[in-house]
Amino acid sequence: MQRLVEAVPPAAVTGGPNDPVLRPSALDPSQLRLAYRWVLLARLLDDKTAALYRSGLVPGGAFLSKGQEALSVSLAMQLQPGDIYAPLIRDTAGRLAFGETIQDALRSCIGSPLGPMRGRDGNVHRGRPKDGYLPMISHLGAIPSVVNGALIARRLQGKPMGIGATCIGDGGTSTGAFHEAMNQAAVERLPLVMVVADNQYAYSTHRSRQFACDSLLDRAVGYGVDGHAVDGTDLAACMQVMDRAARRAREGCGPQLIVANLLRLCGHGEHDDASYVDPALKESHVGRDCVKAAADWLIAHGMAAPGELSKMQTDVSAELEKAVDEILRDPAPDPNVEKWTALATAALRENAS
Amino acid sequence: MQRLVEAVPPAAVTGGPNDPVLRPSALDPSQLRLAYRWVLLARLLDDKTAALYRSGLVPGGAFLSKGQEALSVSLAMQLQPGDIYAPLIRDTAGRLAFGETIQDALRSCIGSPLGPMRGRDGNVHRGRPKDGYLPMISHLGAIPSVVNGALIARRLQGKPMGIGATCIGDGGTSTGAFHEAMNQAAVERLPLVMVVADNQYAYSTHRSRQFACDSLLDRAVGYGVDGHAVDGTDLAACMQVMDRAARRAREGCGPQLIVANLLRLCGHGEHDDASYVDPALKESHVGRDCVKAAADWLIAHGMAAPGELSKMQTDVSAELEKAVDEILRDPAPDPNVEKWTALATAALRENAS
Amino acid sequence: MSITYLEAIREAQARALGENPNVYIYGQDVGDFGGAFKATKGLAAQFPGRVIDAPISEDAIVGSAIGAAIQGMRPIIEMQFADFSTVGLNQIVNQAATYYWRTNVPCPITIRLPCGGTSGSGPFHSQSLEAVYAHFPGLVVLTPATVEDAYSMLLDAVAIDDPVIFCEHKFLYYHLKAEKLPTGALPVGKARIARAGRDLTLVTYSAMLHESLAAAEELATQGYQVEIVDLRSIKPLDTDTVMASVARTGRLLCVGEAWPWGGVTAEVIARVVSEGFDLLDAPPQRLNAKDTPIPFHPRLWAAHRPTAQSITAAARNVLNY
């Protein structure tokens, strides 16, 4: 069987006019402006989450997506009603683009009973499975096989399969669970779009201590799946590569592995100053800010006027402030009304404690 | 970093004079005759084990190595004192070549208290860790990381590392544990020689339901390790490929992944008639008997005379019969002298039951 | 006609597949081969595409079942041996078991664990892990001891909206036989008085029921009437039925094939004494396997787990207190 393995070198992904993969002319400006709106909102929402964390309103930790917005949004924007989306730790942008409300996001961070997790779980561990939006658990690698299963369900039910989209970090690829899930998706030839965000570090651990291949894209051929490389700091490139990967998945070409290079532009969580990050990396191409780069690119390619973008910023900020005002009025969860059972089946509940 | 990935097509592995990889002239006839002696003994030992099983002397099951002898022996024959060897289910030949006595093998099968596992564990779950010979547990994939650790120990102790050799089946590569261990070995650049015996089936499951790449060799590049393909039915080819892999491991080139094609020429265990095996596979090159093929090859290449080989068979049979006679006089384990503790530390034992 | 415990499991799956299009079976070698123990024999042919061979990937097997379950399916997962479920444990205890609690979306999976010891199976093909799963919130753990329960409780398991750990005992697969499949059954979660008696309450489950029944026969010849409670479900655990029996007998012995520390027997005793201390005329006792891995050789194995003989001795101690 013929397999597509595109190892696009980062240099080619910045969008030169002669790059056959990436042609600005192939891009829909309105889609790009929309994507930009989401990454901007995601960035502001992250800043707001950090501010709430610092003021003590966020229990536990705050885990931001800075640097991963372009990659994240471009995956989610490929998704259609009926698709499955299982974002991970740094997918604020994708979540918003998939349809999550700002309120849902913030409520999860503060543990509001009105949020989707009702104070039981928090921060990035949120979702609404009924909407095809699956919540992560902390254990890295445990989610992709769940997406596989959702797709298998549709096959068995004779329903249109749609696609299943999920994300993992460079560190997460070292888990056995990730391997089993990739292999399972390949054997079952499922429309899984698996995005690896290689942001150079897993917590403090550099990728050189995490894997020994040159690029995680080298894993694609070993699973027998299509592989795509992309510059994760380049919104336009991400949009095009995701478009192709999602299309191939929908067309029955089996799992698609996308490997993006980028840098985490924040700590692992807000408790972490990330002082271990190599300054040279921050200065390099991989360290550039994908949100700012996207704005520059839109303007340089005549896809948006500067005034348009600053108006967007004003609108988005207002939307965000309104949501913050709303959720800060939420009550705290009440242990006395909490049901304290883990079982769905009422007849099987017992109260041993 | 440059990596060696040799994808020798099976056709080239049969040893034609123009094949740059495999030259009969490069082989040491005495080594080959020795290897043949081990595969012959392994085959006869397997037959004997099956006979003992049928006569009710082997508790549990009997798991034979038929078809894997050539591959197994050629790995073990690369090993030197101080190396680590962690064979798996179908390594009767390699175990013998590594120095296991026939008695140890048979005693494990009958659960003798005089065997290395003292009736506590049995059949292929045997070893003598003090001799660098590690016993497997049943959970597939759980052994390679243990070999990694033994090698890491030597590095930390400043001792010569030697190499660590282990084996897994096509099915075992689907385990997360296998993935984690391969990746760990690559990151630590350990002298791990990892042999994948792709014998077309995992129990009843055909490889097409186990992985989706063309060959498991395609995984090498994704781990960033050297890869070697070999025809597992060809003893001479196995000897040469293992020689090169082991040499590269010793020279500091990091983990070596060898993928061999062969067919299991028996059931999963002796309870299994393997009726699910595709008859066409049995008729094909992959289905040929590696022991018989080795004898033919030795004679055809003038490396042994027919009489020499039949004398070998007589000697080996006598050796085997003697060992059988010996171990059948062993006592059974006695529950009354059994210590019934899982702890090495006497002071921490308690007898809750 | 007569039907084995194993056949009952096959029949229950056939019925579940036949009655509910959302049921499917996934596990290693479950397809055309019919499973390592033949518990799915013929089902792949009878229900094309719905009895699916899995790669050797217990984590992904369970993970995918979770994804399918929340999309409305009712997966039945066959682990080849209970022992190998440790490799998929994280998905079971941290993802499946917490799903409903976290999201309000039920996660109905049946995970079949062929468990317990058989002669010569050794440390990695003999384990009884029910206590490990019962410790984690969010799981239902069933331990059928009879052909009838194997059948009816497996159907229950598939119908339950929560993840169910279905501990089927390999020792019972071929040896235990019934006349026919049951038409009714006790509700899942309820224990059963397997033998009535007024002198001692013997609480047990799974294969140990049969060793206990043999012990009770032996003790009956000595004039002791042992009441045997077959728990059937160890989570939830039917404390009421146990307590009612202890109220009648005043004496308690708990027998389990699993390891002692924190096992079913400890849990039952803790419940009985904290709620029914005054019912007891003698110290409650437990009998379990020894606290070592499960030995390979049949002679060691026979001494490792409780047997009719050791149960008889333990019961006599409680009776004579």
Add this chain to the structure above:
Amino acid sequence: MSITYLEAIREAQARALGENPNVYIYGQDVGDFGGAFKATKGLAAQFPGRVIDAPISEDAIVGSAIGAAIQGMRPIIEMQFADFSTVGLNQIVNQAATYYWRTNVPCPITIRLPCGGTSGSGPFHSQSLEAVYAHFPGLVVLTPATVEDAYSMLLDAVAIDDPVIFCEHKFLYYHLKAEKLPTGALPVGKARIARAGRDLTLVTYSAMLHESLAAAEELATQGYQVEIVDLRSIKPLDTDTVMASVARTGRLLCVGEAWPWGGVTAEVIARVVSEGFDLLDAPPQRLNAKDTPIPFHPRLWAAHRPTAQSITAAARNVLNY
């Protein structure tokens, strides 16, 4: 000078590394970064090459420690959170724990599990898994509750020839302080009377010791003298010390932060009643976390686990029986 529970863990590791060249530390981010909780801060610089960052591969992390241990090393494994040890559980319970029994070759590994709840940590960063590991034969399970024990028992753990599950409580990391490191200690495996009293034996361990001590203070103001047994080690479990205390008080309450089913509290009660039934003047009781995953929001979390307040109430019930 004052030293925290976390610093004691760091100091014990520094000493172990300094005294024994076969000790090394392996885990995610343990190197230059010093670990997620800073338990290995500075050690990579002080002991070059012996404090090693691992990939996110808990199975291979434990597997490699087994290989190193049987070659004479004394690995200390840091799990980033106890909760993630479920992914490496198979290697722990099936390979490390059975190694000595199968081969006669000891497998000395210390597995550090940062465990227990802290506010806002939620279902996957708060677990207490000691009972799960204690159920499997072949493991030693330690649960230090004090700065002194964190230090001396970690040194013990490294010296022990068996795999040790070292449950260090995250809630105690920063808050619990001592004047100095201990020079002597109780032998490992022995429980300690943490507070003497004649009215009730309260058996507990780890962070619940401190909630229990607060409860005892409160009860003292009401005239009750509660004796507190700090188990220190839950496997082996020092039944003798518990029993001697129950012999003095006649009453027993067991408190644990883990889930109830088959937990330490069940095991302690089962032992006490089967061996010391006649010592009891009242039904023994237990208090655990609720049988649900551990909630994220601090208000839910505070109601989920036992606290000084709920312990006081439970103790009063036993005292007033």
